[in-house]
Amino acid sequence: MDKEIAMIFHNHGLRSYIEVDLCRECPREDDKGCCGHYSPVFYPCDFAYLLENQPDLLRYILSQPGLTVLDYSITVNNTPEGDSYRCQFHSKTGGCRLEQLQRESICRHFVCPGIHWETEENLKPWKDFFAKLTDYENNLNLIIAQKLAQNSLTLRDKDNRQPFFQQLLKLFKEATEIKPDFFAAVPIYEEVKFKRALRFKADWPL
Numbered sequence: 001m002d003k004e005i006a007m008i009f010h011n012h013g014l015r016s017y018i019e020v021d022l023c024r025e026c027p028r029e030d031d032k033g034c035c036g037h038y039s040p041v042f043y044p045c046d047f048a049y050l051l052e053n054q055p056d057l058l059r060y061i062l063s064q065p066g067l068t069v070l071d072y073s074i075t076v077n078n079t080p081e082g083d084s085y086r087c088q089f090h091s092k093t094g095g096c097r098l099e100q101l102q103r104e105s106i107c108r109h110f111v112c113p114g115i116h117w118e119t120e121e122n123l124k125p126w127k128d129f130f131a132k133l134t135d136y137e138n139n140l141n142l143i144i145a146q147k148l149a150q151n152s153l154t155l156r157d158k159d160n161r162q163p164f165f166q167q168l169l170k171l172f173k174e175a176t177e178i179k180p181d182f183f184a185a186v187p188i189y190e191e192v193k194f195k196r197a198l199r200f201k202a203d204w205p206l
């Protein structure tokens with residue numbers, strides 16, 4: 001069965017995201033779709049956004065059970081449920097409890113291979129944009145992590161998280177003062193529609 005799918009691309013620089021209307025009636029038919037198989041990982045660029053815009057949410061994340069805290073990242077581990085898992089931020093009735101801008105990058109960019117939007121010729125500028133954005137963000141995270149390491153600052157040191165985050169935000173602002181050219185290569189907002197053949201439950205590829 002072919003279905004028309006609407007996607008909306010949002011260019012917010014480092015906080016860009018993709019919306020898909022099909023997620024509201026995900027063909028996996030298990031009330032969680034791809035969010036049943038993922039544990040969000042927050043990196044320095046995410047921390048910088050939360051520190052500036054949602055410090056209470058950062059405190060909430062740090063208080064959650066089942067965290068994997070490494071030197072420069074925090075994974076909010078999913079919990080077992082049935083034959084898969086459920087992300088701790090996922091609600092059965094309303095989907096993700098985080099606003100788009102609050103989510104980490106995979107959660108803002110990921111669209112399942114069943115939709116495979118990258119094959120649409122008219123979406124090549126967005127494909128290039130998100131590829132460059134991923135490289136840009138990974139590089140920023142690495143640079144910030146290396147500089148924090150030079151100052152012996154790590155998330156594992158619970159007693160020194162305040163200086164860790166203060167320094168992280170300073171480094172982030174310095175590193176992002178000049179915006180990369182590719183930020184202007186796509187519009188702020190674009191809605192597109194195309195058709196895909198649907199399959200259901202485990203036949204819908206994640």
Ligand code: SF4
Binds near residue numbers: 034110
């Ligand atoms: S599996 Fe695809 S359709 Fe389902 S929630 Fe994830 S991105 Fe949306």
Ligand code: SF4
Binds near residue numbers: 091
């Ligand atoms: S944070 Fe939200 S979008 Fe990401 S896996 Fe969890 S429920 Fe899904």
